[in-house]
Amino acid sequence: MSWHVAEEDLRAYARGELEPPLLWSADTHLAGCAECRSVLAAAWDGEALDEAWARLDAELDAPRPRPFERLLLRLGVAGHTARLLAATPVLRRSWLTAVTLVLAMSVLTARAGHSAIPFLALTPLLPLAGVALSYGPVADPTYEMTVVSPLHGFRLLMIRTVAVLAAALALTALAGLALPGFGLSAFAWLLPALALTATGLALTPRLGPVAAPAVAGGGWVVLLLLAEAARDGGDRVLAPFTAAGQGAAAAVAALAAGLLFVTRDRFDQSTGGAR
Template identity: 70%
Template sequence: MTWHVSEEDLRAYAQGELAPPVLWSADAHLTACAPCRAALAEVSDPVALDAGWERLDAELDAPRPGLFESLLVRLGVADHTARLLAATPVLRGSWLGAVIAVLVLSVVAGNVARTAETPTLFLALAPLLPLAGVALSYGPALDPTYEMAVVSPTHGFRLLMIRTVAVLVAGLGLNGLATLALPGYGLRALAWLLPALALTATGLALTARLGPVLAPSLVGGAWIALMLAAQAAHPAGGEPLAPFTAAGQGVAAAVAALAAGLLFAVRDRFDRSGPFGRSGPFGRFRGSAV
């Protein structure tokens, strides 16, 4: 080894004053050079030396931001918020691919078997996708990035809203693109939007009391039961099912508004002790978060 860290740089390293890129070169060199480590020990105290190695460990362990995260930061989103958004599980390729597959199949079915005034299968499935996406975006049982989300400097309710907005933008966007593939139905193909908002808002509002798994499961089950009951009331087809009529859309809008109000009223439950144990629905006490 023909190059060694100078004594001046070793002293600066020991005092925590050595700046990149010389710092990185010194870190890399010291891992392989016993003489330089011995020289470093002579000019530093143990506390300063430990701090230097801790800096090296932090640098090596720091995750590299992806393209989406880097773009959010460039747009002015805070670093920790951008990381939470980029790490949202349902924004990964597997979830988006599954959603696209479901939408494609329902759109094909709506265009091929056009026996009713509305694409019933598409309208029944589309509201469930945002609900499922939001449910999979938080909570220790479903979110693989849960620990990172827990230690983020963000209140529980704000974290929930960040993840929800990310999911809704992706889910509603894909639903909207699928709607464009059903031009023959006109505006009737948009009848999924209000039910989707109603289901998502209701699931979020009930999460504060029932948890991030049971609440959306019950809401999704109730929607499926409603669709089955509506189908049984019109077995011959030919007319829109009750949830997709003008009256049904009005009810969905009212439910969405009421659920949003309830969610706002119980927002503090996401930051303090509650029926989820000592830590609220996110698994730990977040009252001191900034």
């Protein structure tokens, strides 16, 4: 070759301090110049070489992010948060497909029966079930790792809850748009859904991640049965979906959110089967 990389540039290359475009030129030249490679080998510190190999091994051993995780990273989500969200069980294709099918069936039932009550009664339970399946030893395959990690249990719960709520509420909102004949009443599920989810979360430190959502969901079913029994023949809307019922749902959601905040530290304690 008619030229060689300057020795000081080779030293900078060995230290990882050589900047483009000199870095690109040195890379290309070193591929075909044995003399410069020998100079580089002499300049390369053994410790720096070991560190470089360690970084390469770590890069090769690291799991490759899946499409959903890569999307979150491109949106600016921190790497560790993106990994936690990608590992959330109910954000997988099987859960989302099941939710979509359930919503489609409830929409078809509502359109055929000219009543939104079945749709409104069912949809608040979907976010509650999603949150229940995203946290705890029963359904979370990464639960054992989270137990021994320094991550605050409440923070993990909130990260996954926000992700599950975003997915479930988006799908349910799209299903509500498929009921144009019912107007805004097709979205009367929103406040009950938030109230149920917040209640289930607030009860989790005492009852555990399985029993707490079950109690909240069972209470919702009992409330609907009582509302149906008390409904007059001319009423087309159950009490929980009236203006008064919506106000009560908002109050319950606010109260449960406050209780959840007060008891947030208990999510790092092993009580009632909860972490």
